[in-house]
Amino acid sequence: MTALSDAAIRVRSALEARGLETPMRGNNLTLEEKQSRITGLMTEMMDVLGLDLEDDSLAETPERIAKMYVREIFSGLDYAHFPKITLIDNKMKVDEMVQVRDITLTSTCEHHFVTIDGTATVAYIPRGKVIGLSKINRIVQFFARRPQVQERLNQQILVALQTLLESDDVAVSITATHYCVKARGVMDATSTTTTTSLGGIFKSRPDTRQEFLSGVVR
Ligand SMILES: Nc1nc2c(ncn2[C@@H]2O[C@H](COP(=O)(O)OP(=O)(O)OP(=O)(O)O)[C@@H](O)[C@H]2O)c(=O)[nH]1
Numbered sequence: 585m586t587a588l589s590d591a592a593i594r595v596r597s598a599l600e601a602r603g604l605e606t607p608m609r610g611n612n613l614t615l616e617e618k619q620s621r622i623t624g625l626m627t628e629m630m631d632v633l634g635l636d637l638e639d640d641s642l643a644e645t646p647e648r649i650a651k652m653y654v655r656e657i658f659s660g661l662d663y664a665h666f667p668k669i670t671l672i673d674n675k676m677k678v679d680e681m682v683q684v685r686d687i688t689l690t691s692t693c694e695h696h697f698v699t700i701d702g703t704a705t706v707a708y709i710p711r712g713k714v715i716g717l718s719k720i721n722r723i724v725q726f727f728a729r730r731p732q733v734q735e736r737l738n739q740q741i742l743v744a745l746q747t748l749l750e751s752d753d754v755a756v757s758i759t760a761t762h763y764c765v766k767a768r769g770v771m772d773a774t775s776t777t778t779t780t781s782l783g784g785i786f787k788s789r790p791d792t793r794q795e796f797l798s799g800v801v802r
C-alpha cells in the first residue's frame with residue numbers, strides 16, 4: 585500500500601472534522617481486485633440488459649469500464665492519488681488576490697453516474713505561502729474524480745486549499761452542466777449550475793467578495 589503524503593493526511597482530516605468527506609466506508613481491496621470485481625459486475629449488468637458479450641465491440645466493455653472507474657474517473661476516492669503539493673515562501677510579499685479562472689472540471693454525478701462538465705474559478709490571498717499554480721488545478725481534478733454533488737465538490741476544494749495554505753482566505757466557484765439534467769430526466773439542454781464557497785475575508789469583506797465574483801460572472 586502506498587504511504588499517504590502529509591498533505592493528503594492533513595486534507596483528509598480537515599474534511600472529516602468538518603463533515604465534508606465523501607461518504608465512504610472503505611475496504612481493503614487493491615486496485616487490481618477492485619477492477620476485477622467491477623469487471624464481473626459490469627458483465628452481469630450487460631448480460632441482464634440482453635447485450636451480446638461475445639460481440640467484438642462489446643466483449644471488453646466491462647473491463648474498460650472497470651479500468652475507467654478505478655484508475656480514471658473515480659481515482660480521487662483514494663488519497664494515494666492526492667497530488668504532490670508545492671508551496672513556496674511568500675518572499676515576494678504578495679498580498680493581493682491570486683485568481684485562477686476557467687479550470688477544466690469534469691466530474692461524475694453521484695445520483696446517476698453521468699458526467700458533470702464545467703469549470704472552476706479559485707482565488708486566495710497569499711499569507712506566508714504561495715502554492716504552485718498547477719497544484720490548484722490538480723486539487724480541483726482530484727476531488728472531481730469522485731462521485732459528487734457540486735456543492736460538496738466546491739466545499740472540498742475550498743477546505744483542501746485552506747488547509748494547505750493555512751489561511752481561511754480562499755474562494756471557489758464552479759459552473760457546470762449536469763448531464764443528468766441535460767441528457768435524461770428533465771432534459772434541459774441550456775441550464776447551468778453555479779456554486780460558490782467563500783472563506784475568510786472573501787466572506788467578510790464585500791469588496792474582496794465582489795472582486796472575486798466579478799472574475800466568475802462574465
Ligand atoms: N443539489 C444537487 N443535486 C443534484 C446534483 N446532481 C444531480 N442532482 C439532483 O439529484 C436529484 C435526484 O433526484 P431523484 O428524484 O432521486 O432522481 P430522479 O428520479 O432521477 O430525478 P430527475 O433527475 O428529476 O428525473 C435530481 O434532482 C438531480 O437533478 C448536484 O450536484 N447537486
Ligand SMILES: [Zn+2]
Nearest residue numbers: 693695696764
Ligand atoms: Zn445526476
